[in-house]
Amino acid sequence: MNDHTIINDKTIDRRQKILEILYLQSQVKVNDLSKIFNVSEVTIRNDLSQLEAKRMLIKTRGGALKSTNVGLDPNLEIKKNQNLKEKQLIGIAASKLINDGDTIILDSGTTTVEVAKNLQRFNDLTIITNALNIVNELIQYPNFKVIIPGGILRRKSLSLIGHSAETTLRNYYCDKIIMGIDGIDVKYGITTPNIEEANLNKTMIEISRELIVVADSSKFGRRSLAFISKIDRIKTLVTDKKISDIDLKKLKEAGVHVIVV
């Protein structure tokens, strides 16, 4: 496959790269890796054994395959980017639903970050967000008014939650809310794993005229702990083309405008 060698004497770094290659190509071979990193095959086997012991891959004869339960390991940055391309397309499409002058809420989440990255064309937006990684993106737009309701830091989602956040939010009324969610089920509605986050989301929806949901197709059929809203409250849903025909049909029946990218 690839002849040229990467010079690298860092064991940990090599193992990280092995994982990256594995995630790009779904499988790796011992002899390939040996050539790529310019180390003996025994070393590569040793690497694969170590990684297998940490359940980050499954060894096979001649190489290794992706682990099935990698999703359980929160440290894997790689997984975060798995549907990145879909999320980027969704982000671009969702940004087109915004008009200059709008007041919008940008909810926390990796998909909504992609929306925040695509706001260059606007001159005048007021954006309310409780997610610090969204704020980080918004800093680049010098003219936007950025309002952070505040609250108690939730590290896992880098968002601010709690009673005071909800109280502050009720002082505002918005044109649109763009919300990322953890699960969407055409029957049960949209859900998220954290109860407090769900409460905040409910408040956000209440103070917004229009609910836009961004969700890649992997979120469909998934049902998380905390309920946020029924499907028919959604005005527009932006997702990718891997959505099933059945889901698509049911969404349209519920009056949801679906944009597929």
Place this chain on the structure above:
Amino acid sequence: MNDHTIINDKTIDRRQKILEILYLQSQVKVNDLSKIFNVSEVTIRNDLSQLEAKRMLIKTRGGALKSTNVGLDPNLEIKKNQNLKEKQLIGIAASKLINDGDTIILDSGTTTVEVAKNLQRFNDLTIITNALNIVNELIQYPNFKVIIPGGILRRKSLSLIGHSAETTLRNYYCDKIIMGIDGIDVKYGITTPNIEEANLNKTMIEISRELIVVADSSKFGRRSLAFISKIDRIKTLVTDKKISDIDLKKLKEAGVHVIVV
């Protein structure tokens, strides 16, 4: 680890340079650094351990990698920062004024960031801050309760200001506020260039039992636009040894406890 470690100039310089090299090259090796700085590998390993404890890098066998910082803007750390060495020493000294269990306000500013970097030894702190770069540091301490009053983003200081911030703040009462300022004059008091920021600072002082000011010596004799407080409200001031004897004398006469690093 020692709670009362005082770090000298050379060490701080070397560690800062290690970080700079790390950010330029994405990885550093123990043996390279040992040659570059002409110190033993044990010293370098010690440096890397200290920096890892502050979540500024990740140690690997043979060296270190960039921290997979989940925070907001890791590259800003290396940004040019005047009097950095003094501020680092002030930050370490000021952190010793905090007790486990305290509720404190950490104001925005480059010196207060240095305080936030030195809170490893605490198990239980509640920290109220309106500065996003401070929050960025606080993310690393999993047990601290971090409260952000919220407000409108002021990009220049990465802080949140406005009426709602002040309203929310008045719900709290704190043991200590650690405040960074722009100017301090023994006659006129402490000042800052932004009026809204000054208003917020006044509120912060009102809800705090104890005012601690951190200010490197370059701030003395400087008078900014907006007044924050008189000198005698300050309980403790932490500054560096370039402070003049006259200033030092007058501060002590006003009842301010001065810590010189």
Place this chain on the structure above:
DNA sequence: ATATTAAAACGTAAATATTCATAAATTATT
């Protein structure tokens, strides 16, 4: 189909090299 066989991949162990953690001794620094 079944047996045979060569190539590929494997595991294991021994030898070597690196890197590490630790503690005691030494050298600044205050």
Place this chain on the structure above:
DNA sequence: AATAATTTATGAATATTTACGTTTTAATAT
């Protein structure tokens, strides 16, 4: 003199390669 910072020294842990015998695979002959 006391505290920090650093170095030296040492044994432990980890990483890597080479070597060698075994197992698996897959192609070929029976």
